[in-house]
Amino acid sequence: MSIMRRIFRWLDVRIGAGEIIEKELTGYLLPPNINIWYSMGSILLFLFALQVVTGMLLLVYYVPDADKAFTSVTAIMNRVPFGWLIRLCHVIGSNMMVLILFFHMLSVLFMGSYKKPRELNWLSGFILFLLVMSLTLTGYLLPWSQLSFWATTVTTNSVGVIPFVGQYLVEFLRGGVLVGPPTLGRFFALHVAVLPAAVALMVGVHLFLLKRVGISAPPFGCAETKNTWQGESYRYEAHPGGIPFFPDYLLQDLTSIAVCMACFFALLFFDPSIFFPKDAFIPADQFRTPEHIKPEWYFLANYQTLKLFPSEIIGLAVQGVAILFLALLPFIDRGAERHPLKRPLFLLLSIGGIMVWIGLSIWGHYS
Amino acid sequence: MGVDDRRKFLAYCLGGIAAVAAAGIIYPLFRYLSPLSSQLESSKVTIPEGAVREGEANFFQYAGSAAVLVHHPGGALVALSAVCTHMGCIVQWQKDRQEFFCPCHGGRYTSDGAVISGPPPRPLPKLPFAVANGIITVG
Numbered sequence: 001m002s003i004m005r006r007i008f009r010w011l012d013v014r015i016g017a018g019e020i021i022e023k024e025l026t027g028y029l030l031p032p033n034i035n036i037w038y039s040m041g042s043i044l045l046f047l048f049a050l051q052v053v054t055g056m057l058l059l060v061y062y063v064p065d066a067d068k069a070f071t072s073v074t075a076i077m078n079r080v081p082f083g084w085l086i087r088l089c090h091v092i093g094s095n096m097m098v099l100i101l102f103f104h105m106l107s108v109l110f111m112g113s114y115k116k117p118r119e120l121n122w123l124s125g126f127i128l129f130l131l132v133m134s135l136t137l138t139g140y141l142l143p144w145s146q147l148s149f150w151a152t153t154v155t156t157n158s159v160g161v162i163p164f165v166g167q168y169l170v171e172f173l174r175g176g177v178l179v180g181p182p183t184l185g186r187f188f189a190l191h192v193a194v195l196p197a198a199v200a201l202m203v204g205v206h207l208f209l210l211k212r213v214g215i216s217a218p219p220f221g222c223a224e225t226k227n228t229w230q231g232e233s234y235r236y237e238a239h240p241g242g243i244p245f246f247p248d249y250l251l252q253d254l255t256s257i258a259v260c261m262a263c264f265f266a267l268l269f270f271d272p273s274i275f276f277p278k279d280a281f282i283p284a285d286q287f288r289t290p291e292h293i294k295p296e297w298y299f300l301a302n303y304q305t306l307k308l309f310p311s312e313i314i315g316l317a318v319q320g321v322a323i324l325f326l327a328l329l330p331f332i333d334r335g336a337e338r339h340p341l342k343r344p345l346f347l348l349l350s351i352g353g354i355m356v357w358i359g360l361s362i363w364g365h366y367s
Numbered sequence: 368m369g370v371d372d373r374r375k376f377l378a379y380c381l382g383g384i385a386a387v388a389a390a391g392i393i394y395p396l397f398r399y400l401s402p403l404s405s406q407l408e409s410s411k412v413t414i415p416e417g418a419v420r421e422g423e424a425n426f427f428q429y430a431g432s433a434a435v436l437v438h439h440p441g442g443a444l445v446a447l448s449a450v451c452t453h454m455g456c457i458v459q460w461q462k463d464r465q466e467f468f469c470p471c472h473g474g475r476y477t478s479d480g481a482v483i484s485g486p487p488p489r490p491l492p493k494l495p496f497a498v499a500n501g502i503i504t505v506g
Contacts, residue, residue, distance in 0.1 A: 057399060079403065082395035 025246035029239045031217035034249065037107035038215070039256035040100055046257050047097045048203070052196060054090040062142070064188040066181035069144035070283040088268050091275050094136050096264055098298045101129055109329075109350060112338030113216040115227050117235070119330035121213065124206045126327045131199050136296065138191040141184060147277060149284035150293045152187070153179045158306065161313040178286065214238060225339035294365070301357045304364030402431075411506040416498060419444075424460035424467075424478075429505060433457050434494055436503065437478050440465075446494040446505050447480045453487040467491070 011017040030038070061080055063072040076083035105125070108114050114122035141152045156173045160166040175182030214237030219225040229235060243249060267274060279290045295303050302319055309315035325332070333346065340347050368376070412429050419425040419438040426435050426449055433449040435458070449457050449467075456471035466483065467476040475483040480491030496505040 057396075060400065081398035081401070083399060085395055086399060 021246075025250075026244050028245040029242035030215055030245055030249050031239045032242050033218050033221040034215075034243065035218055035220070036252065036256060037103070037111070038218075038249075039253045040104035040107060042253035043100050043257055043260050044097065044104060045203070047093055047100065047260075048199065050093050051090065051097065054086050054093060055192065055196070057086045058090060059192065064142070064184060066144060066184050066284075069142065069184060073143045073145075084272075085268075088272055089264075092264055092267050094139065095275060095296070095298075096260065097132060098136060100260065101132055102298075105129065106354075110340045111216070111218050111220075112227070112340070112343070114330045115333070115336075115338060116231065116330065117229050118209075118213055118216060121206065121209045122330045123327065124202055124209060128199060128202045128206060130323075131195055131202060133298075135191060135195045135199070136298070138187040138195065140296070141179075141187045142191060143280065144184065144284045145280045146282040146284055146288075146290050147279040147293070149179060149286065150279070150290060151295055152183065154293065155295070155299075156183075158312065158316060161316055163313070180286070212236070219338040219340075225337065225342060227336040227338055297361065297365070300362075300364035301360035304360040304367060307364075307367065411504050414503045414505070416501045416503055419503075422462060422465065424462075426457075426460075427505075429494065434505065435460065435467075436496070436505065439478060444496070444498065444503065445479055446496040446503075447491040448494060449491070451487055452482075452489040452491065453485070458491065 008017060058076065061072055061076050061083065063069060073087070076087050078084075108122065108125070137152075137155060141148045156170055156179065159173060160170040162169060171177060173183075173186070174180070175186050214235075216237065217239065229237075275296070277294070279293065282290075294300065305319055306312060306315040309318065335343065337343055410430070412427055412434075414425060414427065414436060419436050421438050421442070422440050424435050424437045426433060428434070429448075435447050435449040437445050437447065437460075439445070451458050451469040451471065451474055453469065453474050454471055456469050458467040458469045458474070458476060461468050465478050467478070467480070468474070469476075469485070469487070472486050474485035474487040476487065476491055477483055480493060482488075482490055494505055496503055498504075
C-alpha cells in the first residue's frame with residue numbers, strides 16, 4: 001500500500017474522509033449543460049485569497065502613518081526585493097476581482113439564476129459586491145499619494161449632499177473636517193481588518209446558501225427553461241446524471257483560473273503602470289489640488305453621473321435607486337422564465353443598462 | 368507506450384511544471400521577507416571625541432546591531448558590541464563600578480568586554496575604530 005493510500009486510510013477510519021469526498025467532490029453532481037460562466041465564483045475565491053496573501057505581505061513593510069505611508073510604499077516598490085511584484089499583484093488583483101465580479105453578476109442575471117428560491121444567494125452576492133467596492137475605496141487612500149488623497153476627498157465629500165445628516169456623515173467618515181491622518185487610520189482599519197472579515201463571513205454565507213439550495217441549471221440546451229419551484233416546501237435542486245465536481249468541473253475551474261492569471265500576468269509584466277496615473281507617484285499635499293482627478297475605471301460611470309445632474313443630490317439619488325433596484329431584483333422580477341431570449345423586456349433593459357454604464361464610463365474617462 | 372506509462376509521463380510533466388511554479392512563488396517571497404541588505408551592511412559611524420566623557424559609555428547603532436564606545440579614565444577608548452554573548456540582550460553600563468551588566472541573566476563584563484562572572488561564554492567582541500581630528504570613526 002503506497003504512503004498516500006495509507007495516510008488516506010488513516011484519515012478515513014477516523015473522520016470518514018472517503019464519505020466527505022464522495023458527498024462533496026466526486027458525488028457532488030453539477031448540471032450536464034453547465035458552462036464556463038459557472039467558474040467565475042471559483043476565480044473570485046482564488047483572487048480573494050491572492051488579495052489576502054499579498055495584503056498580509058504588504059503589511060510587513062507598509063506604515064499606516066500619514067508622514068510615512070507614501071515613503072513606505074515607495075520603498076516597497078523600489079527598495080524591497082520583489083516588493084514591486086507583491087504590490088502590483090495586489091493592485092491588479094483588486095481590479096481583476098471587480099471585473100470578474102461584474103462577469104459573475106452578469107452571468108447570474110442573464111441565466112436568471114437569481115430567481116426564486118435563490119433570492120438570498122443574490123442578496124448575499126450583492127452585499128459581497130458592495131463590500132468589495134468598499135475594499136477598493138478604502139485601499140485607494142493607503143498609499144497616501146495625491147491621487148489617493150484627492151480621490152478620497154471627492155468620494156467622501158459626495159456623502160455630504162444627504163439632507164440633514166450629510167455633513168456629519170462626511171466628518172464621521174473622515175474622522176475630521178478634511179481628509180487627514182485620522183482618515184488614514186480609519187480606512188486602514190477598515191481595509192485590513194473589518195472589510196476582509198466581513199467579506200470572508202459573507203463568502204461563507206454565500207457558499208452555505210449555494211450548498212443548501214443547490215446549483216441552478218443553465219437555461220440553455222434544454223426544453224424546459226422555466227423555473228419549476230412553486231414555493232410549497234424546501235427543495236434541494238439535485239442533478240442526477242450530471243457531471244461530478246471532482247475531477248471534471250474542478251478542471252474547468254482550474255482552466256478558468258489559469259486563463260485569468262495569464263491575463264493578470266500579461267498586465268503585470270507588459271503594462272505595470274496601467275492603474276497608476278502620474279498623481280499616484282506624488283505624495284499627498286493637502287494644499288495643492290491636482291487637475292483632472294479621476295476615479296478608478298469601475299467608478300467612472302458614477303463620477304460622470306454626478307457631473308450630469310445639476311443637483312448633486314439628484315445624481316446621488318439616481319445611483320442609490322439603481323443600486324437598490326439591482327439589490328432587490330429577485331423580488332421585483334418574479335417571472336418564471338429564465339432563458340434570456342424569452343425575456344425581451346429584461347434583455348432590453350439589461351443590455352441598455354450595460355451600454356449606458358459603458359457609455360458613461362467612456363464619457364467620464366474623456367471628460 | 369501503454370496507458371500507465373503515458374499517465375506516469377504526464378504526472379511527471381505536471382509535477383515538473385508545479386515545481387517550477389512553486390519555485391517562482393517561493394523565491395520572490397523569500398527575498399521579499401529577507402532582511403534588507405542596507406540594514407546588515409556595516410557602514411561607518413562617526414562620533415565627536417568630546418561626546419563621550421571619561422568614565423562614561425556611549426551606545427549607538429552599528430551594522431544593524433547595538434554597539435558601545437567606552438572612554439576609560441586616563442583617556443583610552445574602546446569600541447565593543449553591546450550584545451551580551453549569552454542570550455543576545457543589550458548590556459547596561461554601570462558607571463559607578465566601571466563595568467557592564469546584563470540584566471537578563473546577571474552576566475558581568477569589564478569595561479574592556481572581558482567576562483567577570485555569570486553565564487556569558489565569551490567576551491564582548493571588539494569593534495575597529497580610528498580617531499582623527501577629534502572625530503571617532505567606528506567601522
